[in-house]
Amino acid sequence: MHREGILLDKRPIGVFDSGLGGLTAVRELSRLLPAEEIIYFGDTGRVPYGGRSGETILKYARQDVAFLRTFDLKAIVIACGTVSANALEPLRSENPIPVFGVVEPAGLAAVKETRNRRVGLIGTQASIRSGAYERVIRTLDPAVTVIAASCPLLVPLVENGRFKPGDCVAETVTAEYLEPIKKAGVDTLVLGCTHYPLLKPLISAYMGQSVALIDSGEQCARMVASLLARQDVLAPAGREGAHRYYVSDTAEGFARLASLFLQRDVAARVNRVDIDAF
């Protein structure tokens, strides 16, 4: 049921990521907005972006958006910490539809959450190098201190299924990255990469239950849901929105990784895109 006079917008939401980590945001988006149709693009042929230059990240992100915009979309969600941190502004100014990233919602959630104004941040090399999360947090509350660490091995570990508590390698690597952040006495930790939610139990065990973990993809999904509702551009309620998946490498291997990030089996049809043609 929806209110009288509400505007309905049946157009899909476009979501993209350097690979399949962004599906953690899709999971939350479809939980909050089950009626929305989602077109997902994962750049599996060029993943990971996290070790690349800002210039290359922007070039790839522009191609990703150009592909998504071959569909008539109501909004674009950058479900990737690296792209959000390095390319949000140009993507916003170049596209006439709303473009959401994960940095602002994660920064906002961290500022709301922290009591002692000491916030930890982990992300890829390119995300941390950009300083984007710190800029958002400092704008919201200049009194917050951010202690950041780039974690280049976490994405390969997660993609190889090594993220569960008890995995000695994942635990050792994570503890090395987090040690200075834990020592700094943060009460809030931003997971600035959409791969990291899979590491939550392991990270929480190391940091302690009292440290709040901010899932940037989840926060982004909530912001998208609330803004679309406020603008009265949700899809008609009662239907189940279809999800379509596109990747730049072959579809083989998609199901295994996708089910990891979506935490359910994916029987969806997956199509391949020649992304460098965009």
Next chain:
Amino acid sequence: MHREGILLDKRPIGVFDSGLGGLTAVRELSRLLPAEEIIYFGDTGRVPYGGRSGETILKYARQDVAFLRTFDLKAIVIACGTVSANALEPLRSENPIPVFGVVEPAGLAAVKETRNRRVGLIGTQASIRSGAYERVIRTLDPAVTVIAASCPLLVPLVENGRFKPGDCVAETVTAEYLEPIKKAGVDTLVLGCTHYPLLKPLISAYMGQSVALIDSGEQCARMVASLLARQDVLAPAGREGAHRYYVSDTAEGFARLASLFLQRDVAARVNRVDIDAF
């Protein structure tokens, strides 16, 4: 000094890899053939190839070769286990100059080296999946048993500088991958990826001094040197061949990784290539 009547070929040798691991082969090539001019292309904007499909690896390799062939080359060296294992035949048939890969020389060296006819093999997922090393070895000696393991985390570990004995994470991951190979009682182990030579001390400590390690890039460099000499197409002796480096991401970061793989400081000029235009 060179013999009377020898043909000289001043044209450079083109060398490429998915990234900078192939510089371990360049190091050996320039040791054996200091007079040769080398043009190196590292696809740093799309590295790593090892987890991608055969189809995508072939597409990227064709672009890499197309770029290299904008120079007038006497030969092309695929200094990458993943490309050699997945794309050698099409690259050979499509190009009118000699194309060398690392699989054949490594397989040949392993068959020559083994006494007990039990050979271990490690490489990327795409290299192991291709079965290319086994095919070469079985053709040379059908009595050799190959015990293979794909090692998806070794490239990210090496690229993050984690390859030295005493690095607990590198030691744990390497031991996990190598355990079944060690248990199988091999006397020879093929390092089927040009990143792996950096792990030699660590691998040797785990496998034991009695196991011979075959460095595929080094073996490839030796084969190239011997074939060019046999065909009398070496560069004029006495000069020092210039090396030129091209990458597909920005040149930043090249020096650090390159000096890791070349084991000397690189002050070379590095140029960027828009590889998807090829």
